[in-house]
Amino acid sequence: MPQVLKSKNLQxxxxxxxxxxxxxxxxxxxxxxxxxxxxxxxxxxxxxxxxIKLATFNRGDFFGDMALLQGGVRFASAKASxxxxxxxxxxxxxxxxxxxDPTFAFEMLQAxxxxxKISNERLVDVIxxxxxxxxxxxxxxxxxxxx
Numbered sequence: 001m002p003q004v005l006k007s008k009n010l011q012x013x014x015x016x017x018x019x020x021x022x023x024x025x026x027x028x029x030x031x032x033x034x035x036x037x038x039x040x041x042x043x044x045x046x047x048x049x050x051x052i053k054l055a056t057f058n059r060g061d062f063f064g065d066m067a068l069l070q071g072g073v074r075f076a077s078a079k080a081s082x083x084x085x086x087x088x089x090x091x092x093x094x095x096x097x098x099x100x101d102p103t104f105a106f107e108m109l110q111a112x113x114x115x116x117k118i119s120n121e122r123l124v125d126v127i128x129x130x131x132x133x134x135x136x137x138x139x140x141x142x143x144x145x146x147x
Contacts, residue, residue: 029074034089035060036062038059039085043063068094
C-alpha cells in the first residue's frame with residue numbers, strides 16, 4: 001500500500017511505493033504526473049500474449065505525461081522497482097509549476113524530444129532487420145506522422 005509522506009498542498013504530494021507495487025495500471029483514468037525522487041519505475045504494456053517493458057525511469061525522471069497532456073486513459077502500467085519515492089503532481093499543480101518555473105517545462109520538452117528520438121531509432125532498427133511487414137511499417141509511419 002503506498003504511503004503518503006507529505007502533502008505540500010492539494011496539488012503536490014510525496015508518496016512512497018514498495019518494490020513491485022503498481023503506481024497506476026494500464027486503462028486507469030488518473031492524470032497525475034510523477035517525478036522520481038528516489039528509486040526506479042518500470043513502464044509495462046500488455047499485449048495479446050504477454051507484457052513488454054517499454055522503459056525504466058530513474059531518479060529525476062518523470063512519467064505519466066501522456067495521460068496528463070493528452071487526457072484519456074493510461075496507455076501502460078507503471079510499477080515501482082525497489083522502494084521508490086515519487087512527487088505526484090496533479091494537472092492543476094502542473095500548470096502552476098510551469099508558470100512558476102518555466103525551465104521545468106523546457107526540461108520536460110527536452111526529455112520528451114529525446115524519448116521520441118529513441119522510439120524512432122528503435123522503429124528504424126526493427127524495420128532494417130526486416131522483422132515487420134512493409135504494410136505494417138507504412139501504417140505505423142502514418143500514425144506517427146498524424147496522417
